[in-house]
Every structure is written in structure tokens, then in C-alpha cells.
Amino acid sequence: MPSDLARHFLLDPGFAFLNHGSYGACPRPVMEDYRRWQERLERQPVAFMEPAHLADCFTEVARVLGPELGAEADDLVWVTNATAGLNVVARSLDLRPGDEVLTTDHEYAALEKTWAFVAARTGAVVRTVAVPLPLAAESFTDALRAGMSGRTRVLFLSHVSSPTALFLPLATIVAEARARGIVTVVDGAHAPGQVPLDLTALGADYYVGNCHKWLMAPKGTAFLHARRDRQSLLLPPVISHGWIEDRDAPGPFGGTAFQDAFRFQGTRDPAAWLAVPAALAFRAEHGWTTVSAACQRLAWEIAGEVAAVTRLAPLATPETSAPQMIALPLPDCDTGALHRELRAAGVEIPCYRWQGRPFARLSVQGYNGPDDGARLVAELARLLR
Ligand SMILES: Cc1ncc(COP(=O)(O)O)c(C=O)c1O
Known part of the structure; x- marks a missing residue:
């Protein structure tokens, strides 16, 4: 996880985590605030409630x-x-x-x-x-x-x-x-x-x-x-x-x-x-509008590299896609097996079928960096060979 912002997250640094979309990821200071609220509640539950x-x-x-x-x-x-x-x-x-x-x-x-x-x-x-x-x-x-x-x-x-x-x-x-x-x-x-x-x-x-x-x-x-x-x-x-x-x-x-x-x-x-x-x-403290714009640029760079491996263009363009998520068509494959193999190789990204066609859905968040994309591209090239 090579972005500078990665240190604010609890994500396993061993993974190229490219699936923010499924459940998000919560930064450490936010988790600390969450726990503080729980502790306040437990100090005086009756008054709190x-x-x-x-x-x-x-x-x-x-x-x-x-x-x-x-x-x-x-x-x-x-x-x-x-x-x-x-x-x-x-x-x-x-x-x-x-x-x-x-x-x-x-x-x-x-x-x-x-x-x-x-x-x-x-x-x-x-x-x-x-x-x-x-x-x-x-x-x-x-x-x-x-x-x-x-x-x-x-x-x-x-x-x-x-x-x-x-x-x-x-x-x-x-x-x-x-x-x-x-x-x-x-x-x-x-x-x-x-x-x-x-x-x-x-x-x-x-x-x-x-x-x-x-x-x-x-x-x-x-x-x-x-x-x-x-x-x-x-x-x-x-x-x-x-x-x-x-x-x-x-x-x-x-x-x-x-x-x-x-x-x-x-x-x-x-x-x-x-x-x-x-x-x-x-988000305000870290200028997340700027971070999101950088994520979108990185997402499209990665999408381009994946397309060079799969020879399949993304389903959308930067104008029609979600800013930080891109659906990437895959060549015909067992998406369940691909997902498992990518995870075993330290890459987390959803692989699934939609309308019978195989896809991976790329998410890029502030903790991601170019190395995460490089790992995805290398593993896809290996596994789809
Ligand atoms: C479009 C859409 N709707 C609903 C949900 C469900 O969200 P939740 O699990 O927070 O209920 C998801 C989850 O990814 C989603 O992608």
C-alpha cells in the first residue's frame, strides 16, 4: 500500500486492496472517535441513552x-x-x-x-x-x-x-x-x-x-x-x-x-x-477532493494497463463511470477461482459475472498507490495466461 495516506488505515499492508467499494475502509482517527463514543456510553449508559x-x-x-x-x-x-x-x-x-x-x-x-x-x-x-x-x-x-x-x-x-x-x-x-x-x-x-x-x-x-x-x-x-x-x-x-x-x-x-x-x-x-x-x-483535513481526483486518475491508469492485458475495454469512460470505481471486463474465466487466486497472491478485488460476462471491479481509494495497480496487472497477466 504505497500511498502516504495508507498509514492512516488499518488495512493489511500485505495486500493490494482494490476493493474499497464492498465495505469501505475506516481511517484510524475515525475508529478512535468511534471507540471514544462507545466508552462514553459505557461510563454512564443511563444518562447517555x-x-x-x-x-x-x-x-x-x-x-x-x-x-x-x-x-x-x-x-x-x-x-x-x-x-x-x-x-x-x-x-x-x-x-x-x-x-x-x-x-x-x-x-x-x-x-x-x-x-x-x-x-x-x-x-x-x-x-x-x-x-x-x-x-x-x-x-x-x-x-x-x-x-x-x-x-x-x-x-x-x-x-x-x-x-x-x-x-x-x-x-x-x-x-x-x-x-x-x-x-x-x-x-x-x-x-x-x-x-x-x-x-x-x-x-x-x-x-x-x-x-x-x-x-x-x-x-x-x-x-x-x-x-x-x-x-x-x-x-x-x-x-x-x-x-x-x-x-x-x-x-x-x-x-x-x-x-x-x-x-x-x-x-x-x-x-x-x-x-x-x-x-x-x-476527509476535510486531508483535502479529500484532491485525493479523490488523484484516485480517479490512478484508477484510469490501472484500467488502461488491465485492458492491455485483457484486450477488453472498460465498460465505461471517465465521464460515465463512478469516479473511483471501474468495471473491467475479463476474458472468459472462472471468476470465483480467479478471485481466490488473486487473494492468495495478495490482491483483493471482486471478480464476478454480470449478465453472463466476467468482470473485475476496480476501486481506488486514497490509501492506494501505483504499486497496487502494478500488482493487479502482473497477477492478472499471470493468471489469465
Ligand atoms: C448499489 C448497492 N446497493 C446496496 C448495497 C448494499 O449496501 P449495504 O451492504 O451497506 O447495505 C450495495 C453494496 O455494495 C450496493 O453496491
């Missing part, structure tokens, strides 16, 4: 996180991960037989299961549109528009796609869907910290994003952003002290009904969430 104290803590996180997301603090609540937040949304919607959920063929597999689960229980139908490739804003919007009908009730899109690492241009179709009364749900698992966000301007009904991936907060930190007029429809996964039946009345603990219902869900350890501001501070 008092609703007024917890509410203050949560309010402070949302106050600091909101500007990063282009969001009003009051529209954000903590969920433990993107899957959990999107489950809340999908399972709160009042879908009926014949209603359609419109989505793309680039979604994360776990969320495909969530929508299939909801469809099976409500009689709704999931309709999947193939995103035309190479990705372009106009053909993307056209394809989704063509998929809409009078039965479309929900539009579900990733902001950054998991299998293909595309940065999907969703603003136009989200606005159109909203104008047609279609509920818009965005899976922003990979977006915060990787792509610029203005959630208020985007205006999606529901947007869920992870802080534990590209913002580098501890694991278990994601947010659910709900547009003000859509908050009262959401059912928290746990009904507890924070719940109030009248969804338009103030919550029982000084927040809105939405905030209190999601803040108070029985005894939980909120330390990871309370360390989100430390992750933002770490």
Missing part, C-alpha cells in the same frame, strides 16, 4: 452530514446500511396487485430480492429496463421513459451501479417520474463521498446512502433521506418508544414523528453513527 441526550447527539450528526449531502438535517435519519434503509422504503409502500416497480438491469442483487419479496406479497410486478450501453444521459432517460406506463407506481434506481460501476444520470427521469406521481427511490449506496450530491435539488421521494463506504465512516452507518411530504408514510422496522400513531404530530422526544420513530428503536449502539462527523473531518 436518555432521549434528550440521544436526540441531541443525532441532531448534531445530521447537522454536520446534511451539507455534505445537499440535504436538510431534519430530512435525514440513521439506518445501519443501505439495504436496511431501502427495505424500510420498499416495505412501507402501499403497493397493490398490478402496480409496477420500474427498475434497471444494473441493480444490486440484494435489492432485487427485496423488490421481488415485496412484489410477491403485494401482487405488484417488477419491470426491468435494460440500460442502453455505452451509457449516455439521453438514451438512459429515453429507455426508462419508454418503460413507464399508467401502472408504474415506483421508480427504483441506483445512483452508482454495483455490478457495472456506472454513475447513472438520473436527475431528468427522477423529475419526470415525480411529475407523473411515481414514487422515486434511489439506492445511493456508493454515492456519498464519491459523487457530488444535492438531495434537495434531486427531489427523489426517498434516497438511501451509505456513510461506511466512500465517506469512510465506521461500518453500520447509512442514512435514509425522505422528502418532507413523504416522511409520514414510512414505517420504521421496529415500533418502540419513538413511535406515535399520528404521523403528522410532533414526535414524543422533541423531534418530528419521522425522526423520533427512527431514532428510538430499543437499545442499540449508536457509536458508529456518532463518528460520522469524525469521518467528514478526516
Whole structure:
């Protein structure tokens, strides 16, 4: 791990770690802040857990996180991960037989299961549109528009796609869907910290994003952003002290009904969430905008070298790919075996099939340096021979 920033991370220095995308990696000072919160809780658990104290803590996180997301603090609540937040949304919607959920063929597999689960229980139908490739804003919007009908009730899109690492241009179709009364749900698992966000301007009904991936907060930190007029429809996964039946009345603990219902869900350890501001501070201290730009340059250098080995061009361009993730097509191979062999050689990168085609997904974060790419390229050249 040859970048200067690598010393701030706990990652095994024996690895060329090129898979930030799956679970992120949390810098040491952020982990220290996370542990400090846990210790504060353990010193006086009863005082710490008092609703007024917890509410203050949560309010402070949302106050600091909101500007990063282009969001009003009051529209954000903590969920433990993107899957959990999107489950809340999908399972709160009042879908009926014949209603359609419109989505793309680039979604994360776990969320495909969530929508299939909801469809099976409500009689709704999931309709999947193939995103035309190479990705372009106009053909993307056209394809989704063509998929809409009078039965479309929900539009579900990733902001950054998991299998293909595309940065999907969703603003136009989200606005159109909203104008047609279609509920818009965005899976922003990979977006915060990787792509610029203005959630208020985007205006999606529901947007869920992870802080534990590209913002580098501890694991278990994601947010659910709900547009003000859509908050009262959401059912928290746990009904507890924070719940109030009248969804338009103030919550029982000084927040809105939405905030209190999601803040108070029985005894939980909120330390990871309370360390989100430390992750933002770490990024600011190290000039992460500049770091990210350098990561993007390095990612494309590595992608070019991999393409020279595989003779296959990346699926996207710097304009259409996620800034720090690139899907690299591979020659036909056993992707499971390739992944195992790369790991055995000290290279961590996901290798998988998408639509029957083999890919590796490259992630580059501030701790990576050119040596990591060189190791990947050398091992791929050896293993794909
Ligand atoms: C697009 C997308 N959505 C959702 C998730 C799930 O994230 P989490 O495991 O934090 O719930 C992922 C994970 O990589 C993802 O890529």
C-alpha cells in the first residue's frame, strides 16, 4: 500500500486492496472517535441513552452530514446500511396487485430480492429496463421513459451501479417520474463521498446512502433521506418508544414523528453513527477532493494497463463511470477461482459475472498507490495466461 495516506488505515499492508467499494475502509482517527463514543456510553449508559441526550447527539450528526449531502438535517435519519434503509422504503409502500416497480438491469442483487419479496406479497410486478450501453444521459432517460406506463407506481434506481460501476444520470427521469406521481427511490449506496450530491435539488421521494463506504465512516452507518411530504408514510422496522400513531404530530422526544420513530428503536449502539462527523473531518483535513481526483486518475491508469492485458475495454469512460470505481471486463474465466487466486497472491478485488460476462471491479481509494495497480496487472497477466 504505497500511498502516504495508507498509514492512516488499518488495512493489511500485505495486500493490494482494490476493493474499497464492498465495505469501505475506516481511517484510524475515525475508529478512535468511534471507540471514544462507545466508552462514553459505557461510563454512564443511563444518562447517555436518555432521549434528550440521544436526540441531541443525532441532531448534531445530521447537522454536520446534511451539507455534505445537499440535504436538510431534519430530512435525514440513521439506518445501519443501505439495504436496511431501502427495505424500510420498499416495505412501507402501499403497493397493490398490478402496480409496477420500474427498475434497471444494473441493480444490486440484494435489492432485487427485496423488490421481488415485496412484489410477491403485494401482487405488484417488477419491470426491468435494460440500460442502453455505452451509457449516455439521453438514451438512459429515453429507455426508462419508454418503460413507464399508467401502472408504474415506483421508480427504483441506483445512483452508482454495483455490478457495472456506472454513475447513472438520473436527475431528468427522477423529475419526470415525480411529475407523473411515481414514487422515486434511489439506492445511493456508493454515492456519498464519491459523487457530488444535492438531495434537495434531486427531489427523489426517498434516497438511501451509505456513510461506511466512500465517506469512510465506521461500518453500520447509512442514512435514509425522505422528502418532507413523504416522511409520514414510512414505517420504521421496529415500533418502540419513538413511535406515535399520528404521523403528522410532533414526535414524543422533541423531534418530528419521522425522526423520533427512527431514532428510538430499543437499545442499540449508536457509536458508529456518532463518528460520522469524525469521518467528514478526516476527509476535510486531508483535502479529500484532491485525493479523490488523484484516485480517479490512478484508477484510469490501472484500467488502461488491465485492458492491455485483457484486450477488453472498460465498460465505461471517465465521464460515465463512478469516479473511483471501474468495471473491467475479463476474458472468459472462472471468476470465483480467479478471485481466490488473486487473494492468495495478495490482491483483493471482486471478480464476478454480470449478465453472463466476467468482470473485475476496480476501486481506488486514497490509501492506494501505483504499486497496487502494478500488482493487479502482473497477477492478472499471470493468471489469465
Ligand atoms: C448499489 C448497492 N446497493 C446496496 C448495497 C448494499 O449496501 P449495504 O451492504 O451497506 O447495505 C450495495 C453494496 O455494495 C450496493 O453496491
